[in-house]
Amino acid sequence: MSAVTADVSDDRGGRAASGPAGGGFAGAFASEWTKLWTLRTPYVCLLVGLVVTSVFTFYYGSIARINDKPVQPVGNASVSSVVLTQFALVILAMTTVTSEYATSSVRTSLLWVPVRARVQLAKALLSALVGFVTAMVWAVLGIALAWVPFRGHAEFELPKVAYQAVAMGVYAALICVLTVGVSFALRTAAGAMAMVFFLVTALPGMLVGLGGPVLLAVNDYLPQTAGGYFMLGDGKAPFPDAVSLLILLVWAVAAQVAGLLVLRRRDA
Amino acid sequence: MITLRELTKRYGETVAVDGLTLDVKGGLVTGFLGPNGAGKSTTMRMILGLDHPSGGEALIGGRPYSSMRHPVREVGALLDAKALHPARSARSHLVAQARSNGIPVSRVDEVLEMVGLAKVARRSAGAFSLGMHQRLGVAGALLGDPQVLVFDEPVNGLDPDGVRWVRELVRSLAAEGRTVFLSSHLMSEMQLTADRLVIIGRGKLLADTPMADLLAGSALSSVRVRTPDMADLHTLTRHLLKDGDVRVETPAAGELVVRGRSSEQVGDLAHGLGLRLHELRTVAASLEEVYMELTARSVEYGTGDPLPDGPRSGQTRGAEA
Numbered sequence: 379m380s381a382v383t384a385d386v387s388d389d390r391g392g393r394a395a396s397g398p399a400g401g402g403f404a405g406a407f408a409s410e411w412t413k414l415w416t417l418r419t420p421y422v423c424l425l426v427g428l429v430v431t432s433v434f435t436f437y438y439g440s441i442a443r444i445n446d447k448p449v450q451p452v453g454n455a456s457v458s459s460v461v462l463t464q465f466a467l468v469i470l471a472m473t474t475v476t477s478e479y480a481t482s483s484v485r486t487s488l489l490w491v492p493v494r495a496r497v498q499l500a501k502a503l504l505s506a507l508v509g510f511v512t513a514m515v516w517a518v519l520g521i522a523l524a525w526v527p528f529r530g531h532a533e534f535e536l537p538k539v540a541y542q543a544v545a546m547g548v549y550a551a552l553i554c555v556l557t558v559g560v561s562f563a564l565r566t567a568a569g570a571m572a573m574v575f576f577l578v579t580a581l582p583g584m585l586v587g588l589g590g591p592v593l594l595a596v597n598d599y600l601p602q603t604a605g606g607y608f609m610l611g612d613g614k615a616p617f618p619d620a621v622s623l624l625i626l627l628v629w630a631v632a633a634q635v636a637g638l639l640v641l642r643r644r645d646a
Numbered sequence: 647m648i649t650l651r652e653l654t655k656r657y658g659e660t661v662a663v664d665g666l667t668l669d670v671k672g673g674l675v676t677g678f679l680g681p682n683g684a685g686k687s688t689t690m691r692m693i694l695g696l697d698h699p700s701g702g703e704a705l706i707g708g709r710p711y712s713s714m715r716h717p718v719r720e721v722g723a724l725l726d727a728k729a730l731h732p733a734r735s736a737r738s739h740l741v742a743q744a745r746s747n748g749i750p751v752s753r754v755d756e757v758l759e760m761v762g763l764a765k766v767a768r769r770s771a772g773a774f775s776l777g778m779h780q781r782l783g784v785a786g787a788l789l790g791d792p793q794v795l796v797f798d799e800p801v802n803g804l805d806p807d808g809v810r811w812v813r814e815l816v817r818s819l820a821a822e823g824r825t826v827f828l829s830s831h832l833m834s835e836m837q838l839t840a841d842r843l844v845i846i847g848r849g850k851l852l853a854d855t856p857m858a859d860l861l862a863g864s865a866l867s868s869v870r871v872r873t874p875d876m877a878d879l880h881t882l883t884r885h886l887l888k889d890g891d892v893r894v895e896t897p898a899a900g901e902l903v904v905r906g907r908s909s910e911q912v913g914d915l916a917h918g919l920g921l922r923l924h925e926l927r928t929v930a931a932s933l934e935e936v937y938m939e940l941t942a943r944s945v946e947y948g949t950g951d952p953l954p955d956g957p958r959s960g961q962t963r964g965a966e967a
Contacts, residue, residue, distance in 0.1 A: 400749070408745035482726060483729050489725075
């Protein structure tokens, strides 16, 4: 106790160099990390995603064989499952923000880390990290599970598999970053979920359903569509994979900026 | 030290905090009083960087809260004890707080022990009673061993034991030279706890003064006189009432309560008249009475009756205190 007192009084005026360690962005991230894993929600999200990945990829392989589809990269099974499993990660990322608004504990968080951009960045980075690692694990799991039912209707090339697994991780990470931004902008779980679902899933469905060159072109620039091109990496996209990635990045950054504008301006 | 300079908060047309300028000094417990909606919580939130001032500034140790790299080590704050995730355990909550400011996790167990929550530390905070929430909030405020403490209604929901514990804790923190800024609605408790008082009404500063001065200077302070002789009592009353600014009441036979004169003045008068007195003492007004007197005029939808003639004024409640 007294050691801390000494630290505090010695720190007056002087900044990080002579002051106590910790705090700052590293502290904010460590705090967010602790908060995430001391609730049940993330474990449930990861488990649900794991189950959905397993079922989806197994069926994907089976159906490709039953319908006698042409040979495709085995990783396509995992990539296709992302349309569903991404929402496990969206909910995980969203609740890191919206559960704090629902319980008023966001005020407590801002007392611990009063620099608002730092809180948001810590949550975004944490969600991105969890999304990246998790989606890669799901990708590998999906490939393993789909391989058997494919029975020769898929090919296994290590560079392609590695690309698709990493691309899935990157896509999931950026969707998480987008979700955190939207959640800070809208603050409620219902609002954030509706917005992310509309943007990521409903809108592409509508545009494709309505059809026409303009709507389909617009669709190419939506996060899930561009993300799909990026993860499949089969050269059938209207633009290079790097551009697809860039489109995803722009969406994620735009959502973060929107979230930060609200977070900084409003009273907590 | 907490420094407010022309601190102002507007919500559209409404001015919640209106040009507040004051210093909250170290080594003292400074009580923060005001009716509901007077702007107390808004002021505290602005001090802690949660609300943005519309004008002026709030500094702690000369710096805004949001510029501190380790705010938890410099300022301990308890605003809303329930502002935490109910599913997280008390200990995990504090561990997350400790990590945010580079405080060793061993300190978490120390403060949990200190506030008496060590046994329930791994239970989810949502199952806590209001009193346990307050204790957890206090634990969070003490976690970084800060020099400045800001408590909003810390005794709210505590049992008498807990109230006393907070009082002694707060007094000992101030005795160590720390700055303690504390709001409460419990006047009797505040009278026992605070050295200095800041009273606001409708966002404006009504008083910023040592507790003793506030009570002694109040028009509600009175002098109690007791005499065995009813004739003497009448004589004294008659002489006292010669001046218009003195008010006299007779709460019981042979007793007189005088307002507007000091005990020295009453004593000298009785001596001059050759009257026999059995009792002559000053009865300081209670904080509650002084507070009501001060804020009566500032309560937006109050009865508008400045207290002195109210039902309480005849009673010398301060006599027991």
